[in-house]
Amino acid sequence: MRISRSRAGELAGAAPIFVLVAPQMGENIGAAARAMLNFGVTGMRVVAPRDGWPNPKAAAMASGAGAVIDGAQIFETLDAALADCAYVVATTARRRELALPVMAPAEAAAALHARVARNERCAVLFGGERSGLSTDDVARADAILSIPVNPAFASINLAQAVLVVAYEWSRASDTVEMPAGDPLADEQPASRQDVAYLYEHLEAALDRAGYFFPPEMRDTMTRNLRVALTRAGFTENEVRSLRGVVKALDKKEDRA
């Protein structure tokens, strides 16, 4: 089922809840809030924050994303935070000891969208800065979302993990290929006739300049020039400018 096109924010009410499990630094909680709001995700829950709640550092770092912090729900245990959730995804590396499906972020976003579309409350878990989610935490999830990082260098921090997941959630919300406002969509492509006029004008000027030499190469040279100008994909405005370019260079005394 394709969800109709939505702008970031419209689905905010239905977006998964992002659950920070035992986060440590307030600044990181604030940064996570900002990362979420960049992609229209607003629902945050925090489980057993190390420095308690409210946390002025979280609010300060969140800054313009303060509404996410203000609306955050705080819980003492992960079970309490997930009590009303139907589908839970844990953001972590795969765990050999748990028989859970592992999904890439895009796959997880699609799965979450399907659940949200069926009105199931969804949650995505993120672990604390030091050691991530414990195995007991992950065991509360229905699936694992694993961000496919370089095995030789994996250093994504909390806000960055939140960013990637929120980005993929938002990306899966769009069904349109091109982002709105493609400036070439407003630009009129040059018609074949426009390009033909430009080309003919150029060819005439080049004939006057003695460019096509030797004569037996003329057909090949003109053909290649025409291909170059056509394949260039100039806009109407560009062809108009290039006509002026040719005219300016051509507007000289006849040669001796």
Added chain:
Amino acid sequence: MRISRSRAGELAGAAPIFVLVAPQMGENIGAAARAMLNFGVTGMRVVAPRDGWPNPKAAAMASGAGAVIDGAQIFETLDAALADCAYVVATTARRRELALPVMAPAEAAAALHARVARNERCAVLFGGERSGLSTDDVARADAILSIPVNPAFASINLAQAVLVVAYEWSRASDTVEMPAGDPLADEQPASRQDVAYLYEHLEAALDRAGYFFPPEMRDTMTRNLRVALTRAGFTENEVRSLRGVVKALDKKEDRA
């Protein structure tokens, strides 16, 4: 033709070069290096870093990603940084005044992969922390990559933008579709340096011809001409021919 699955890092030699244009804080350069290496992207170029080079804060922040910093190439101008690049994508919001296609990150990653598969050196531009890429910077690109952030709250920082683009590059590495029978596969695309020489030659000839009028329009006219010639995607042979075209039309007596 499908390229077999690769792990992050295997294609690292072929990944696009990430170009930081006028970055300010060393810590952010180091954070960008870490973000890149998470997804197997290792090639960094830095243009006119505010605090010079080397930058101990960049190295310190990069930490385990220090190889990216050590291998970074430094340039005084963006043109110099892009001279050997065939395809350039600017990470920025769309610009109404430039006739450049706008792509979402996944789309841009696919386009970059296709180019890399044809052995074209690719670059992705990222602007400085304060004001991002200037319009003149973006005018040097073939296309814009726009991360579709919440219009009501857009606060992605440099390292986060780098992360999202590197992530999408890596995600698209898993299977790459190669278009069959691409007629341009045998043609060498013109290097940026080639196009720059053509453009400069043309601009000089147009100055002699008095084309740029009125004077206050000159910057806009030159920028649009440059965009048209870059976006055209001319081959090496075509640029060579067009140099001859400009030379032929310009080779006249000086005007009175």
